[in-house]
Structure formats: C-alpha cells, structure tokens
Amino acid sequence: MNIKKTFLLGLLAFPFVAFAEPSVLKVKKIKPKSSTKYINAVHKEIQTHNKSLAGIKYAILEGMLTTRGYKWAFEGEGDGYILARFDYRGDTNIMRIEYNTELVQLKYHKAWGDYVCKKLIDDICYKNSRGYYNYIKNLRHSIAQQIDRL
C-alpha cells in the first residue's frame, strides 16, 4: 500500500481535527435546535484564568475521572486537545476537550447509538436528545470544578 492510499484510509477512519482551538460560544439562532440552556451546559467555554497548560491538562483528566455518575476514559490526545470517551448501555460518545491557557471547551467528536448529533455546526451539537446534554454537562461541570481548584 503506497503512502497516498494509507493517508486516504486514515482520513476515512477518523473525523477531521483541523484546529483544536476553544473559543467563546455564541449560540446561533437556527432550527432544529435544542434549548440554548442545554447547549451552553455542554459546550460553553470554561475560563481558565491563565492557568498553566500542564495544570489544565491535569484538571481535565481529573475532571473526567471524577464526573458525577460515570467516569470518562482517555481515548487519545493531540496538540491542544484530549479525547474523552463514554460507553454506556450501547451508547458511545467521544468528546474532544480543547484547551489553551485561557479557555477549555467541549466539542462533539463522534458518537454511536442514541446520542448521535442531529444538528452539528463547528463541532457544537445544536440538536440532540436530552440524555446527551444531561450526561455531558456533568463532565463540563467536573472539569470546571477541577480548574477552579488549581
């Protein structure tokens, strides 16, 4: 298999991660859409108050392991992001937790089962079942708590 083929197969196997960069969330007015409250509960940026990158990475991992109800597992990492995975009762979610020295933000990466996003814009999930927002808000909350403790 030549290099071109290997590269193309690699592209098919994984979603693109063009720029792992968190940003301030501005919820768009579109339809269909879950409530803004739900979208913010999962995807709203977390202020880090200029903590060190090493500290933020540690806080994210600690937050994953101490999420209320269910531990999130490390699925991979790259420059400025960590992939966190949730497998529960046949449903799988992989969130991409993007971070820099100012912000941390959860982005939708991939899902199987009931939590596949029905309306995805810039990796922010605008329409999904209530379970998606309920489970993942706990992860965001847990990470925010750990960052506060740094």
Place this chain on the structure above:
Amino acid sequence: MYKVLFLIIAISLSISAQAYEDRAYKRPVNTYHYVKNVESLLTSAVSRDNWTLVKQENGSFGAKISHKSYLINVSFIEGDGTIALHLDSVNRVDCGKSCKVDQEQVDYWLLRLRRSIAVELTLIVKKAAMKEYLLTEE
C-alpha cells in the same frame, strides 16, 4: 469524477462507522508513550470485572472469564503505542436447553473490558500530567 469520489468516500465512511459500532471493543486503546508496565495496567484493568489475566507462552497477555455459563478467552495485542482486544474463543457450558451464544452480550462484556483498560490508562495519563504540572509550579 468528483461525484464518483464523493460516493466512494460516503460509502466507505458508512461501512467503517457501522463496523465500529458492531465491534466497538476491537478499536485499539491508544496508550502512546504512557504505559511503562503493560502487565500492571492489564492486571488492574481485568480485575475490575473479575477477568483473570493469563500470561501466554510467547510472553504476551490474555484474559479469561467464566460468567453466566459463558467461558470467554481473549488476547491483548500490543502494537506501537496501542493495546487491542482479540476474541479467541467463546463457549457455553452448563447452559441447559439453549446454548446459543448471544454475540451482542459478549460484545458488551468485551467493550466493558476495553473500557476498564481505558480507565486504567486515564489514571496513568493523569499521574503523568500531575507530575508535569508540579514541575512547572516549582
């Protein structure tokens, strides 16, 4: 030309997504450079759901479990910065009239085993991150 290419990519994506969904446990766990002692990681991981770690003749590791009349044997395939699960055998014993293997149930148990490995890995990655954090704070 572009339409054909688009169609091929769409079909491939659909097939690969379905395959992963059906056999999610097969997706390798990315360990990168974090795991120095595979045996220790696997020992902790398998014990979470009462699997037993088995050291195979070639030095690699496997695991077995006897649960709800199922006897399951798996191997751990170590790659370059990855650990993958391979189902070696599944049999049912003392199962009465119906001894059919429920593959969906087996897949669920194997996915739980994969998750246990990933959770143990998360603890190791967190420990490494904490070490780095403490060094930067000094």
